[in-house]
Amino acid sequence: MMMEQFRHSGDFLAFTLANPNGLAPCQFELGSGVTVEIWDTGVICFQPAQAARQHIILSCGVHGNETAPIELCAAIVQDILQGHLTPTERVLVLFANPAAINLGRREVTENLNRLFSGHHSKGAGLINAERQRAQALEQYVTRFYEGAPANEPRCLYDLHTAIRGSRFEKFAVYPFLHGKPWRKQQLQFLAACDVHTVLMMQTPASTFSYYASHSHGADAFTIELGKVQPFGQNDMSRFAQADNALRALITNRLLAPKPFAAEDFHLYEVYRAINKQTQDFKLHFADDVQNFTSYPLGSLLATDGDLEYRVEREGEALIFPNAKVAIGQRAMLMVVPTDIQHNLI
CATH class of the missing domain: 3.40.630.10 (Zn peptidases)
Known part of the structure; x- marks a missing residue:
């Protein structure tokens, strides 16, 4: 053009x-x-x-x-x-x-x-x-x-x-x-x-x-x-x-x-980030799982070689899961509900 x-x-x-x-x-x-x-x-x-x-x-x-x-x-x-x-x-x-x-x-x-x-x-x-x-x-x-x-x-x-x-x-x-x-x-x-x-x-x-x-x-x-x-x-x-x-x-x-x-909002904070460390990184849930999905305590989320990542906290939800990222980059965030009233203007 x-x-x-x-x-x-x-x-x-x-x-x-x-x-x-x-x-x-x-x-x-x-x-x-x-x-x-x-x-x-x-x-x-x-x-x-x-x-x-x-x-x-x-x-x-x-x-x-x-x-x-x-x-x-x-x-x-x-x-x-x-x-x-x-x-x-x-x-x-x-x-x-x-x-x-x-x-x-x-x-x-x-x-x-x-x-x-x-x-x-x-x-x-x-x-x-x-x-x-x-x-x-x-x-x-x-x-x-x-x-x-x-x-x-x-x-x-x-x-x-x-x-x-x-x-x-x-x-x-x-x-x-x-x-x-x-x-x-x-x-x-x-x-x-x-x-x-x-x-x-x-x-x-x-x-x-x-x-x-x-x-x-x-x-x-x-x-x-x-x-x-x-x-x-x-x-x-x-x-x-x-x-x-x-x-x-x-x-x-x-x-x-x-x-x-x-009460008009769903507010979350990051509980932990899971980074891809090897080419063997694998997510253990379906490809069409939605962001903010929660699983029971102890559920297997991902493996990375010998490492296992499981649900550690009640209410923990996943967001941005992507096993195809480069090694060293974030493959998933785990988030939990939060209250920010104490630091809000």
């Missing part, structure tokens, strides 16, 4: 996928007065005509086969470019891994969501396109937030869909805050997105949302909106509340949220 076609159609996703290895930076203004800046392939920034109060990043396609968030973000961007939606806040939209999107695969070489907070340069260094892209995405986030006054709200919502189904269709991961309190306002926004299950992380991570939270003080989340489906096979009506809430956020039309009530 050429620039002329893109300007006519407003289809930034198609423009990105036709140019997965890079786009020359450019800038133009919409009839609404919104300034559009293309920083790179998959990286588009909207500056409103009037001074903004919030600085919002929407990210999708960190994993190339997670299509529903890609379609959701593509529609938002297209509506802005065609004048159907006029942001009043600064917005950066990231289609994070165009090469993997083109392949319809989770990753090309390496899991992009394990490469942030400098992990892209550890070990062998910037040896593949995903490591280079992780470094570039960090730089774009830094550039965007450097344009924001320190006292103004900044957020990043990294939108995903999970490999498998979930007992709770939609859920979010709240990065480790290093002792800072969790924010009611953000939980209320998640609820407006129809996300009522939240995993409160207890340790640093190499994910995109942790990077934005820890390095830039952003309210950042990994948000799982459902299960992986091919392009064109998503029931987008299932994401209508998330779509409406994101559009309301960037146009400053959010209605007053329902007062926070703990």
Whole structure:
């Protein structure tokens, strides 16, 4: 797709996928007065005509086969470019891994969501396109937030869909805050997105949302909106509340949220992480077992050579099981219900 076609159609996703290895930076203004800046392939920034109060990043396609968030973000961007939606806040939209999107695969070489907070340069260094892209995405986030006054709200919502189904269709991961309190306002926004299950992380991570939270003080989340489906096979009506809430956020039309009530949420914290240590790692439950499934005490969950992993605690539930990860990476998290009322503002 050429620039002329893109300007006519407003289809930034198609423009990105036709140019997965890079786009020359450019800038133009919409009839609404919104300034559009293309920083790179998959990286588009909207500056409103009037001074903004919030600085919002929407990210999708960190994993190339997670299509529903890609379609959701593509529609938002297209509506802005065609004048159907006029942001009043600064917005950066990231289609994070165009090469993997083109392949319809989770990753090309390496899991992009394990490469942030400098992990892209550890070990062998910037040896593949995903490591280079992780470094570039960090730089774009830094550039965007450097344009924001320190006292103004900044957020990043990294939108995903999970490999498998979930007992709770939609859920979010709240990065480790290093002792800072969790924010009611953000939980209320998640609820407006129809996300009522939240995993409160207890340790640093190499994910995109942790990077934005820890390095830039952003309210950042990994948000799982459902299960992986091919392009064109998503029931987008299932994401209508998330779509409406994101559009309301960037146009400053959010209605007053329902007062926070703990009973409206299913809150979990990580009890332990199970990492793959050998090629013999094996999960001992069906491939279609849902996230947040619990088993009786003592149930065998996985083996890794001579090691056995069993349910250790009542109420312990599994999440993100994946035996195909690289050796040394997390193959599964075990989580337990939690109460965060003591550290909530």
